[in-house]
Amino acid sequence: MNVHNIIISRTDSIGDVVLTLPLAGIIKEHYPNCKLYFLGKTYTEAVIKLSKHVDEFLNWDKIQQSENPVNEFKKLRADTIIHVFPNKQIAQMAKQAQIPNRIGTLGRFFHITTCNKKVKFSRKKSDLHEAQLNTKLLQPIGVSHDFSLNGLIEHYGLITSEPLSEELGRLVDKTKFNLILHPKSKGSAKEWGLNNFSELIKILPKEKFKIFVSGTKEEADLINNQLPFEQENVVSLLGKLTLQEYISFINETDGLIAASTGPLHIAAALGKVAIGLYSPKKPIHPGRWQPLGKKASALVYDENCEKCKKGNDCDCISKISANTIVDLLMKNNLT
Template sequence: MPNSNGCVAKTPEHIILSRPDSIGDVMLTLPTAGLLKRAFPGIRITFLGRTYTRPVLACCAHVDEIITLEDLQADDPIACLRAIQADALVHVFPHKAVARWAKAAGIPIRIGTSHRWWHWTTCTHRVAFSRKRSPLHEAQLNLKLLAPLLHVPTIGPGELAGLSGFSAPPPAQRIAQWIGSGICTVILHPGSKGSAVEWGLANFASLIHLLQDGSYTVIVTGTQAEAEHYRTVLPLNGPHIVDAGGALSLHELIGLIGASTALVAASTGPLHIAAACGIRAIGLFSPRRPIHPGRWAPIGADAHALVADPACPTCAAGKPCDCIHRISPMRVKELIDAAPTR
């Protein structure tokens, strides 16, 4: 039964946060875990994610246990969820099979958005809100799903950044040698695996040229497939350039990011990792909804989101647009130059 505030009467002792989604989405869900820990001291949090996001979750002090969608799919998912003995499961990212398993496992409190039809048959509590039309940041929207558990305060993205509980491991030895003493390390991450509108390799090439004054070590990162593409365009033969494309595990990439000075990327996972690590995170965005920085900007003490024209009429009309390409490489360089020395 709910209490006078509309929240469940019994304080939960163990909650599953379910977001089997991409790295950036998981990063922006970590403050939800932080708020739960603050509201319910002593609570246990299990995070249900994808296998490839496990290294991210392992860096979060608020996550006590990690289970993956792939592990559940390879086993008896209902028995596995039942064995966790959780009081509640919050579907931060709707997943039809997970919702069905959670109900069959008998998890007492199951919370999801009212905008998925299967939640009407699988969830005990449904929260009505629209992510697509909301002016709120993704990290703020995630908190709305906690309404059946607690009174959710109004928290700005800056305060939410302090709730992530994220800390990077030290860089691996082979990576530490790339980070020179007395020279700033800048990571350029040109690709997004199709998850964002990208700045373009021509702009990254111009930025690399601007950074070749001896003040910076430039490390270019990405998947093997992305590297095969960017190697045809980017000038990678300079004395202070490291091509790390396809060479790093996610754990190693997190360690590298945490030890660097700045990172430049579109709206993608490494950008959000950089923001959580407290380094200068420079995000390159389109102002078009729902991919605009108001929803997806990096959150952190030194996080920045750039657009070429906040009032772009094409983006305002919701049409595909390449105005992101007009963000000046010199504008990005100036932000890098002003980054605090680490």
């Protein structure tokens, strides 16, 4: 198959996009001279541009607003589009733009009429990690390798993010372990609970840790009165950073603790200590969504939780003890 200009399409959230970046590295390994586009939303642009394997970011928000979106696809002269995140509108436009190889999962009804290279697999029923499932979509372009999680980590190809501003740089204490806590998830994941984060802050040795609490401006009102910001080693970053600034800040710190969120996956991909707090319930369990990185790990309270096994609502994630996290940090000689 002739593959020269490829579009990876993933127009959903940050964590999903991070776990799709290894695809770019794998494609470049097999087709080093191809031009690789990544179609995403404005919101995830800074994340996508971290990959040295992505030649050009395509802004889906801007394409939608253009006078002739189909023509925007035609201009690219793409020969292949990989619909990692199924989007009916994009699939229809790719067909109208006459992109020769249109790859998608067989399970989406609209792919039957819009994709001519269909791959059969079920994300919901699979025991594979999300990043491994993504690689199945490379089969039509001749890549059928079964990738280990460690193998996928090697394909991130992240380049150093933009340098941190002097003002933010001064917050980092080089004599301590700089730890980011990201307590909320905007409803995208089961959360550990603010009371648990509060306890963790209180029991982490103040002489060894500088703690930063991150989140959106909207989350600030929920968090501000719940955590011990009066401690001298705790700094609030709530609502103060752009995504690009946040990425640069993560890159200058040592670790991050969060539920299954975008920042957790960013930290893992950047090689930071990334501790994810998870429910064992499928399909949100760490087997599918654990952070991928050389210093990444995932915790659950009870991987055999009966409620979670039955698919019932369960808050067992809140039972993960703060001491377990401290022990994990100490065990890895991170302090």
